[in-house]
Amino acid sequence: MKVIEISNLHKTYSESELEVRAVDGITLDFEEGEFAAIVGPSGSGKTTLLNMIGGLDVPTSGEVLVGGSLMSELKDSELTDFRLNNIGFVFQAYNLIPVLTVKENTEFVMRLQGKKDEECEKRSNELLKAVGLEERINARPVKLSGGQQQRVAVARALAAKPKFVLADEPTANLDSKSTETLLEIMERLNREENITFIFSTHDARVVKKARRIITLEDGKIINDVRKNGGE
């Protein structure tokens, strides 16, 4: 079942007299439960495409239909609500809330949704166990390694049981071991919870794990390959 449909998407930035076509006529769709990587060199439009799928950025033209909602028709506050209830984000720089503990960071999105304490607690315990951080629930992000912080970010992204997880260069700041662990966790959660994962990356290790690889260059898709079972 198609859960994301993108048709003829354009995003143009005007910098002084120079016009930059970050995304140039992309048409693309994703099936439910995909584990896909968008790859390409820097400036190829990966992050811009991901931001438009996540409703963080507005296309110059074209349409993005996510989970049946046409993103361009949603107002600012509706988009925020949509992201809260449907999308989990994982950022390159982890972006955890420094004043909160690992557990509080994980529960944050659920708390925004107004979920009850027991439900938040149960889910965060379950996820922190899944990402191997059950021993560090009361630690502040500053006390964790980069890999551990990104695992917390993944737990946070998955806490509210989103339909999609958009991860922008999630392994860019991680060493090989941390990357390996993180990818295994995400792959397992993708299988177990049938959540659609889309990465923007130029990390070969991510590409190796992904079951679909979309290659961009100058804002255009130059290759879209599906593998059987990844690897």
Next chain:
Amino acid sequence: MIASIAWKNVWRNKSRSLVVVFAITLGTIAGVFVAGMMNGWVAQRIDSVIYTELGHLKIQNPDYLINEESQYSLPDIDSILAFCETTPGLENYTTRSKIVSMATTAGGSTGVVLKGIIPEQEKRVSDVYLKILPNGGDYFETKSKLPPVVISGKTAEQLRIKNFKITQQVLDSLTRQEVPNELLEKLKPLIDTRFDTEKKFKPAVQKVWHPNEIRKHGPALMRTASYLKTRSKITFSFTKQDGQIGYQTFQVCGVYKTTNTMFDQMNAFVKQEDLAYATGMDMNQFHEISIVLPENTKDANLLKNRLAQKFGHLNVMTWKELAPDAGMMADFMDVYYYMIMGIIFFALAFGIINTMLMSILERIKELGMLMAIGMKKKKVFQMIMYETVFLTLTGSLIGMALGGLLIAITGTTGLNFSSVAEGFEAVGWAAIVYPSIETSFFIGVTFLVIIIGILASIIPAKKALKLKPVEALRIE
């Protein structure tokens, strides 16, 4: 959850927040203490107006207000007194006869209003009997051949019945007041010399003490070395009931001092029967009835209206009408205290806004992330508002606690403004202030702080709300 994050955010940059908290604390202490001091002053002034000078209500003949002649006394006095006796709230009354007179002694003369009172009745309404100076005699207790009069210390000075003499007891008392021994040694040549006036005493002291020593210890010396010549005779002249000029010599039985020099200068008290005898007035000829209401009946207007209804031909006035300055203070001081606090917090608000703006600028990326993962702008606004309110509230709560403590301490010990007392007392203000403040003031200030906090959060919050998540996330 938002409140909890906001509280943690306040302490993200501890030193910066502590500087702001410290500034707010100092500002609050200053505001609370100034308000407490003003309130103590006003409370003392109002207390003095009601319980020393005027009472809550005063009944007079309207003609007496236009022309203060003894013939304009209260008509039908028996029915007024009967009404007061039987009406709850009006039982504490006193009757007074008044006559304008000139007091004369061998040393000087001054104009005073002689008030004919019934001492025991007067004590129910006015506490002048508690204000008799040390060594200033008593309040109509000692029997004398001549009719007794109670005058003020100020009148005693004007009539030169106040002398100065340095005795061994005076030196002992000064030692207790921590005047250095070497200065006391210098005073020894003056021992047992009597000075009739302050004018004669001061130059004698100036010969033995250095100006700096006089500045520091002079007030204590003047206070301790002065003594009142009670039992002095004063002749009062006045217009008698028949229009002739009359004279009567009274003997000083007591000397009082209130916190209001004007009141002191104007009023001398004699027994009503003595005044009636001297002026030819009837024994039940009174010019005013002063009433003090019981503790639980503070609404003077209500009883004023009842009296006015019953005795329409008389003039009934409340203390607020009789002393409009004190009345205005009673009504508007609360507003004034809040204005002081408002001005202080308004100034502090700029510092708070600045700190919050810095705090926002430092975490633009984080705010972008919060909005990206689904935190609505309303909640972002709420979080910043809480942060500002918490920051302001922390400083002001500490400030209120310390300010309250300062008021509690100085409220017991009193603040002595004796060095400028003459100026204060000339306009009716006490020289020793006992700061005090109502608990409701602290509650009011807390609300004020919350409002200021909310207002101060608007600019930083607007700055945060203008952020676009996608742009904020790009910031390194």
